[in-house]
Amino acid sequence: MATPVISELTATQAASKIADGLISAVEMTQSCLDRIEATEEAVRAFAHLDPEFALSQARDADNWRRSGRPIGPLHGVPVAVKDIIDTADFPTECGTGFLAGRRPRSDAAVVARLRAAGAVIIGKSVTTEFAYFHPGKTRNPHDLERTPGGSSSGSAAAVAAAMVPVAIGSQTNGSIIRPASFCGVYGMKPSHGLVSRAGVLPLSRSLDHVGPFARSLDDIALMLDVLAGHDPEDPDTRPMAARNFRQIANEEFGLAPRFAFVKTPHWDRMDADAREAFEGLAEELGGDCFTYDLPERYASGWTAHRAIMAVEMAHNLGKLADAGGEKISGQFRDLMAEGRKVSATHYLAAQAEARGMREALEDLFQQECTAIITPATRGVAPKGLDATGDPALCSLWSLTGLPAISLPLMTGESGLPLGVQLIGAAGDDARLLRTAKWLVSRLAG
């Protein structure tokens, strides 16, 4: 048997080998850099990369470990960070030429947490313009003629291409779940308020989420252990007792979980291969799964999401977009204009609708199911690089702030990856991970 390529290790495996002295942080980082060198020209996952600086972080990590001091759970493990997330050591350009060369004074809260856990920040991954729709340069590693999805395009593609074991991205509509589905990796949008957004380009306080990409569920849990926690700089995070996501994710289920299969109003617009795949999946789950038709009250979820996103993005980014003039895409300027037209009472009504849906979903999870199972995307990654695909299957869960995860469990047309999306109860991210583990082993078995 050939020795596995080091860069293909998961973060959990790499961290364990580094802790045990079986490989060094420099070896791990160099292996990732080699992989990047071999594939970056095709995939284009990085907005900024500085191999020498990455290696110097890795050397520091090795020296630290050799000195016998305690190490964190990501010690020596390379991580890619979406380029809307501030880093003191790299530019953060938010996918727009208008901010070319912008260099933040300090790290975002999540970057500080990664560093405290010992991670090597290997580089900044490509985002669409302001994490909205206008695409960056990244291509799908499974088919270079197809979009990787967006807006966290580079983070998903870099993990899929084994350039890094893990990466972080963000989601306001479908920006983690959609690229995870298209690129065939795990991607998680944690509960709203679980992970701090301080130092991340604010699009929409109500809808913004930061979350991880990985090639294993254990790595997703590991990343939540590192990223989750209260931060006074993000008023939507709350003080809470520390949870051990890895431990809870790996506990046995007493009773099998019960899945609500939700087709959403977008079912008829899905690709035929994806519809068939999901109907087959529901059938395979048999008694563990029931079809749940979303009641009428959710029908306004998509327009409510759109109104809140347009308003809050115009609030946060309108002046910047005005200043950018022609450097800003027409698509983005249209969104600013749309947001500015919405009345405040319409905005508050949309917020109240979202609250109502959140409460109704809470009842669903209390009374009827462990998780919702639903498509992550309308189908496999569409052809072309001028758009990033449809986020409609994600909007409702971004609106309601529930934890969502995309599992690379299926394939569609041409054998391309297709994600299964699981949704859990608000704040119950650990149980969602455990449910995902159960599903993965059930479908493998």
Added chain:
Amino acid sequence: MATPVISELTATQAASKIADGLISAVEMTQSCLDRIEATEEAVRAFAHLDPEFALSQARDADNWRRSGRPIGPLHGVPVAVKDIIDTADFPTECGTGFLAGRRPRSDAAVVARLRAAGAVIIGKSVTTEFAYFHPGKTRNPHDLERTPGGSSSGSAAAVAAAMVPVAIGSQTNGSIIRPASFCGVYGMKPSHGLVSRAGVLPLSRSLDHVGPFARSLDDIALMLDVLAGHDPEDPDTRPMAARNFRQIANEEFGLAPRFAFVKTPHWDRMDADAREAFEGLAEELGGDCFTYDLPERYASGWTAHRAIMAVEMAHNLGKLADAGGEKISGQFRDLMAEGRKVSATHYLAAQAEARGMREALEDLFQQECTAIITPATRGVAPKGLDATGDPALCSLWSLTGLPAISLPLMTGESGLPLGVQLIGAAGDDARLLRTAKWLVSRLAG
């Protein structure tokens, strides 16, 4: 010396005498009812009063005490409740004929807390229409031709006329502080989020506060002890360790407090007698007080307050006002129209300004002063009953959510009362009470 009239006891005195068996809850309640009978025709403080029901609550309180069971801090003490605060046993008509006969199914959170503390809910006190500007029937006990202020008109007047020792009201702009100043009683708007608003007619989530009126500072502290606390039904309250407001309010100051005398941009529009009184007060405080000119950033506070209030009230009450048609005052319908015209981005900008002011004030309290001292009103209660006076001296503190208290320490034209308003750091209500105690004794000494 004549025996003091029972109804003139403070709540603290009455509760203590009832606990010791020196007077009964029935005697206390009957004395208040006698006082109401003697003065209500002139003052018109009550929207609903049911003497028999009040006495039956008092009898229950006496029986409870005689059975030897533990009693609460307001056991047997009559309290009046503003008529926008839900009560299961009385109608709650919110000052509008359109809701005549409305009878809520359950008590507001603060009413439940009063009952749990043993209080006798003696009746519902008059509010302006929907706690906005259109006046109710109440008159100022100090001069029946003058307004008692609003919107908590009946609560302030009932306490001033010794119909009850304490009452609760609410403030979105100046609805506690203004009537307290005009009626010569203590009135407190606690920090935003200290007292639950569940079951209180929602005007504006960002600006609504519930708070007490009393004839002594100890009673204000006692009421906070009863009213404050986390309530999952009010998302702006937070879990917190229980505080003992009475104890902290009565602790000695190590160092004398330091007051920032704030004139606000409305100083030039104040009555001459009030201006003189305040300049005299600042002089008397000498080195304990410095004049603080609000920096430019606060200039937009009044328009920000107006926009947020108009928008959130249109959101909460617009449909109701539409349904009410001619039963709703023109003034109120104009506000609904105004709120509906505001854009969502303008609304969010106003919220961001408010946040900025809140943070700047936090720095002021950290670095420069113990409390702000500032007029509660432009002068004494104006003549006439067709308006309730100007809330402008209160708007900034409602906007920023800081605790505010009006102290009946001064008199203006014709010997009418004039309130001194103290503002404290957000969440530091107990220290504000202690500072108020210091000021009262300093000015008495």
